[in-house]
Amino acid sequence: MTSLEAKKILQLYRSDSADTDEREIAEALELARHDQELGRWLEQHNRFQAAMRKKLQEIVPPANLKETILAETKIIRPVVWWRDPGLLRVAASIVLLIALGFGVNTFWKKSRVPDRFADYKARMVRSALREYHMDIVTNDLIQVRQLMTSQGAPADFSLPKGLSQLQLTGGGVLHWRNNPVSMVCFNRGDNQMLFLFVMNRTAVKDPPRVQPELGRVNKLATACWSEGGKTYLLAGPEETDFLQKYF
Numbered sequence: 001m002t003s004l005e006a007k008k009i010l011q012l013y014r015s016d017s018a019d020t021d022e023r024e025i026a027e028a029l030e031l032a033r034h035d036q037e038l039g040r041w042l043e044q045h046n047r048f049q050a051a052m053r054k055k056l057q058e059i060v061p062p063a064n065l066k067e068t069i070l071a072e073t074k075i076i077r078p079v080v081w082w083r084d085p086g087l088l089r090v091a092a093s094i095v096l097l098i099a100l101g102f103g104v105n106t107f108w109k110k111s112r113v114p115d116r117f118a119d120y121k122a123r124m125v126r127s128a129l130r131e132y133h134m135d136i137v138t139n140d141l142i143q144v145r146q147l148m149t150s151q152g153a154p155a156d157f158s159l160p161k162g163l164s165q166l167q168l169t170g171g172g173v174l175h176w177r178n179n180p181v182s183m184v185c186f187n188r189g190d191n192q193m194l195f196l197f198v199m200n201r202t203a204v205k206d207p208p209r210v211q212p213e214l215g216r217v218n219k220l221a222t223a224c225w226s227e228g229g230k231t232y233l234l235a236g237p238e239e240t241d242f243l244q245k246y247f
Helices: 003-010 023-034 036-058 065-072 085-111 117-130 141-150 242-246
Strands: 167-176 179-187 193-200 213-217 220-227 230-237
Touching: 003 023, 003 036, 023 036, 117 167, 117 179, 117 193, 117 213, 117 220, 117 230, 141 167, 167 193, 220 242
Parallel strands: none
Antiparallel strands: 167 179, 179 193, 193 230, 213 220, 220 230
16 A cells, blocks of 8 residues: 555544544554654644534534524425325316216217117118028918018008019018017019018107118118008119119
């Protein structure tokens, strides 16, 4: 250890402390005992430290120093919003509004009852395309009407002129929202089927108008109309003159 290195170490040394227990300080003190110049520097350093401690100890602070400092110092503490009742209420209101908005939107999406005529039309066309079957196979319209009557479905329906000229193949009874629906099936003449669905007009909120309206659902053309307290839905393969041909 050199004299310069010893000075740097001894600058932190205090004679009234237990620093001598540290190995580097102990080595620096040992060198100061043998190096006269380093010894004189250490002696001056210790006298200066002792004088500074004495002067500091003589200082007596004013009796009201603490109160004066606190009175002149504005302590600003960070606002913790969850501890502020006002901010907490605002945050809760925002969360509630978001939750209500999401809940109402979800509620209406989930709770919308499929009771429109468009829902009925889509359901009947699906039945014709996927679940088609006849409860009775016959070309006798009287037998078809008797079946409808026995199951509480509309039997006193009327047939458009063009449709009544086709070959009857049978019929069946379906249900839509607990309402019986009469299904009457016709052969178009090329082994392509047409389906006529008849339901009480009061079973749907927005029944079609009297004048037939042409439409399309999936692969089938449709014609919808109301007559004599009943709604009618005709569905079959698309044709350019669908309405003119069957009405």
